[in-house]
Amino acid sequence: MASNELANKLEDTTQSLYDLALVIYNLEDTTPPDTIPENISTLVSHLRALPKIANKANEPISQDVLDYVEQGRNPDVYARQFSELVQKDNQYVHGKFLAMEEFQQTLAEEIASAYPNLRKDVDEILAQGSKQGDAS
Structure with a gap:
């Protein structure tokens, strides 16, 4: 169960990285100024959750x-x-x-x-x- 949760969180983290890259790549003057900080915040929260979940996973x-x-x-x-x-x-x-x-x-x-x-x-x-x- 913990391994499924870890896999899901890794997918979320990867998606956050992709979203951030997409926002930066498509950055225009009309992009809201809080878009990049929001994406970075989401990415950081996903990264912070990984060690907690990884410690639960007990698969060698x-x-x-x-x-x-x-x-x-x-x-x-x-x-x-x-x-x-x-x-x-x-x-x-x-x-x-x-x-x-x-x-x-x-x-x-x-x-x-x-x-x-x-x-x-x-x-x-x-x-x-x-x-x-x-x-x-």
């Missing part, structure tokens, strides 16, 4: 994300790159897992054909492996 932010933002980069890009990296690593590990399963099956077949008297033991070992695989 990764130092990597903070560094990314400090470098002027978009944290959404960081999240996307992180997700892609996790997906890539997951596919790699899954490929290794499948290769090991295939190797296990091939090895079991070769042992069973080379040593027919061990067929029962090989089948038991394969059965134990499949039970452990089902449990995880």
